[in-house]
Amino acid sequence: MKTTVVGFPRIGADRELKRITESYLHQESTAEELIQEGRRLRKAHWQLMRNAGIDLIPSNDFSFYDTTLDTAVLLNIIPKRYADLKLSTLDTYFALARGYQGDAGDVTALPMKKWFNTNYHYLVPEFETDTQVKVVGTKIFDEYLEAKTNGIETKPVILGPFTLIKLAAFKGTTYQEHLPQLVAAYQEIIHRLSQQGTQWLQVDEPYLVKDLSEEDRSLFLKIYQNLTNSPRNIKLLLQTYFGDVRDIYEDLLELNIDGIGLDFVEGKHSLELVTASDFPEDKLLFAGVINGKNIWRNDYQKSLILLDKLPPKQFVLSTSCSLLHVPYSVEQESFPAEITKHFSFAKEKLTELKEVAENLDQETEGWGFNQKLFRENRIVEKEALSKQLAALTEKDFQRQPEFRTRNRLQKQTLDLPLLPTTTIGSFPQTREVKSTRARFKKQQINNEDYTAFLKEKIADCVAFQEEIDLDVFVHGEFERNDMVEYFGENLDGFLFSKKAWVQSYGTRCVKPPIIWSDVSRKQSITVKWSTYAQSLTDKPVKGMLTGPVTILNWSFPREDISIKESTLQIALAIQEEVLDLEANGIKIIQIDEAALREKLPLRKSDWYGEYLDWAIPAFRLVHSKVAPQTQIHTHMCYSEFADILPAIDQMDADVISFEASRSNLALLDDLKAQNFQTAVGPGVYDIHSPRIPAVKELETTIETLLEKIPTEKLWINPDCGLKTRGEKETFESLANLTRAAKEIRERLVNETIEN
Incomplete structure (x- = not known):
């Protein structure tokens, strides 16, 4: 069984990305120093995943601010007021993210919204009447080749065109006016990656887990039937997360794509969908079993029971979503061993992926440790608190x-x-x-x-x-x-970590407390x-x-x-x-x-x-x-x-x-x-x-x-x-x-x- 992750944290083990980015924004570091630190972090993360035995390692999940913004910049979706500043490409990027006030002009930042049901924020792409959607950036291609130069084959990741449209704002225009150019741009991306020798492209379409109207479904199918109708030498993975795809699952099975990524943690109907019909033999199921949003260890027995129910003969074991939403590593913490053993951050989840993928023998030390962990009763209930909660009536809430x-x-x-x-x-x-x-x-x-x-x-x-x-x-x-x-x-x-930082937006990182007991x-x-x-x-x-x-x-x-x-x-x-x-x-x-x-x-x-x-x-x-x-x-x-x-x-x-x-x-x-x-x-x-x-x-x-x-x-x-x-x-x-x-x-x- 092969393994992959949807995405990996980009801020670094000690928030190095935050520090260098803020240093650049304060004019204390050069653009080259910022870019060089980005290269160093990407290389370290790719090597970490390779050393952990991950088979399909993501690239282009790295960002100096936000990957939705990266996609917009790649595709020339840059409102005129920012282009008119005549700043460098990098400074235009940060003007979109943070606004700009200086000699070149005065503009506010793009709107920022919550990324689905997480504490991460994304920048809202803005289409204008004269927006010309075309591939003008090179980031996705450069980072794939960068990894290849380091001897690492990666699976480039990009936000999908359907989700991009659903998250974007259209000022004086409609998505229909830009759809042909948008599809053509994604076709070009697929073609250029194929020419570079890329084996897999991960196209993220998380919007598919929301309630879809018939118009949504029609739009999605129109995009992907056009996007996938030409011959290609690259495999396409359509990746979803944060829920299940009950409104469009059967349509996904009919698409000319090579892999479907489903969330089996938050997707409460995902297992039912996969087991209710024959999964096509010409497609790979990417099973998101390892929780990408919480920091507790995976229960191997529960995961293996779930995997045993999956009908495909072959599938790829994955995280439920990007590991962007969890801290870097438990190794940086100083909790007592009896506490630490319950936690799994991004680095530890790589090990969990590999161990579950190897179908641990129930007699092995790893299996025994994992099951002993989940048989422990670590919480001493506060009896008075339980009685207080039980005694609440409607009047207490009015x-x-x-x-x-x-x-x-x-x-x-x-x-x-x-x-x-x-x-x-x-x-x-x-x-x-x-x-x-x-x-x-x-x-x-x-x-x-x-x-x-x-x-x-x-x-x-x-x-x-x-x-x-x-x-x-x-x-x-x-x-x-x-x-x-x-x-x-x-x-x-509550428990408190030392370095369990998680990116909220841009250079803003938070260190969530851990609710340990009552x-x-x-x-x-x-x-x-x-x-x-x-x-x-x-x-x-x-x-x-x-x-x-x-x-x-x-x-x-x-x-x-x-x-x-x-x-x-x-x-x-x-x-x-x-x-x-x-x-x-x-x-x-x-x-x-x-x-x-x-x-x-x-x-x-x-x-x-x-x-x-x-x-x-x-x-x-x-x-x-x-x-x-x-x-x-x-x-x-x-x-x-x-x-x-x-x-x-x-x-x-x-x-x-x-x-x-x-x-x-x-x-x-x-x-x-x-x-x-x-x-x-x-x-x-x-x-x-x-x-x-x-x-x-x-x-x-x-x-x-x-x-x-x-x-x-x-x-x-x-x-x-x-x-x-x-x-x-x-x-x-x-x-x-x-x-x-x-x-x-x-x-x-x-x-x-x-x-």
């Missing part, structure tokens, strides 16, 4: 009184102006902040000195907010390394910092918390209990913190659910039965006991919300802020159409770009918001937290934000007086 009554009481209590201004929570995490926190963790400074440092930073943060006259303050979150990790560190039941609150977590900030100002200071669904979704969850049960455990712990903040005089509490949509099933038919019917109540459980006068905020990151707005309204928060600027505020029409009751703060500028929005630009944005959102329901805030931004750009942007809001506010007041 806040009283209803929204309108609370809204009236909060206006009287808080006395905020029209268009209240605030931030999402975090302020820039400077090198000084990071190094001081690191020194404290290493016990190089004592708790007293560290507390004094944090109080100084909070005082500076409050003073700045006073200076620019924000309406609702935050304390800056200087004590927090990460919005999930920080809470996990202060809750029982979760409960040990002590107060945030009260000290929020109350200190509140003591420095008469303006309200928000208590800043991370919600239970986001903590679950941005952690590596347990697999021995349901994610619903695990989330409710977290919800009870955060509820204690909410009530503690309220008891200490904090009148506004923000409970971020940045990742609410992340584990939403990709098929609408599964939304409520498998997720929303417990995820939304879990949030309500957190704030259900607060007083009517306490205002509850929440925040949501990059996602598409139109189709779940009714569920979001059911969260029963008082104010919801959304990331919206990179989607060109497309959310506004949806909010209006749904008659959304909650007050909202759509982000008025993009914090993932270093550019500084001008006051006039922000005024225009606010005026656009007011066309769709009632004045009394609109808050003014950035897109997201500011921890990753520099101080200068942050301070200037926020100062412009408050000036713009005041200008519009004064205009509204004057218009009211005149009328």
